[in-house]
Amino acid sequence: MSRINLRPNHLVALTIVVITIQGLIWTYKTQAAIRLSNDSIVDEIAMVAPQYDLDPEFVYNIALAESNLNPVAQSKFARGIMQMSLPAWKTVTDEPYTKAWDWKSNVHNGIRYLSFCKQELENKGQFSYAKLSAAYRFGLKRLEQCAYDVKKLPRTQNRIYKKLLQEDSA
Numbered sequence: 001m002s003r004i005n006l007r008p009n010h011l012v013a014l015t016i017v018v019i020t021i022q023g024l025i026w027t028y029k030t031q032a033a034i035r036l037s038n039d040s041i042v043d044e045i046a047m048v049a050p051q052y053d054l055d056p057e058f059v060y061n062i063a064l065a066e067s068n069l070n071p072v073a074q075s076k077f078a079r080g081i082m083q084m085s086l087p088a089w090k091t092v093t094d095e096p097y098t099k100a101w102d103w104k105s106n107v108h109n110g111i112r113y114l115s116f117c118k119q120e121l122e123n124k125g126q127f128s129y130a131k132l133s134a135a136y137r138f139g140l141k142r143l144e145q146c147a148y149d150v151k152k153l154p155r156t157q158n159r160i161y162k163k164l165l166q167e168d169s170a
Contacts, residue, residue, distance in 0.1 A: 052115035054118065059110075059114060061160055071103035079101060095109070118132050130165050
């Protein structure tokens with residue numbers, strides 16, 4: 001087996017190539033996001049949410065709070081418009097997690113996950129849209145650990161979530 005000898009200048013060139021490729025990928029994703037209009041996202045939510053017995057305006061507000069409708073939004077643990085985490089994604093679909101970058105797949109699976117959370121809350125006699133917001137934001141287990149009392153969850157700085165979390169009528 002032959003050994004590859006890389007000189008320092010070769011490593012610098014290779015690093016530049018890798019960084020350039022990463023930049024091109026990011027530019028492509030960003031341009032795709034720019035071409036996607038908010039109207040397309042709103043229309044998709046309006047079409048899909050009622051199929052899962054969810055209020056489209058509520059789903060829209062969750063998407064707005066999570067990513068500001070940015071299809072390439074990424075945090076440490078979540079991706080896309082609905083900021084789907086891998087565990088949430090696996091709860092509702094067998095699709096590979098890379099599909100979370102496809103905005104329609106992300107929206108559909110985000111809605112499926114909201115529906116899953118809603119069903120879990122209904123099964124325990126705990127459903128309200130504020131609790132559903134809390135379940136999506138903090139997780140079902142964390143909400144259960146707080147005895148379904150939204151006020152016991154950490155305070156959020158997100159204006160949209162603040163409003164969604166205080167609308168608890170239960």
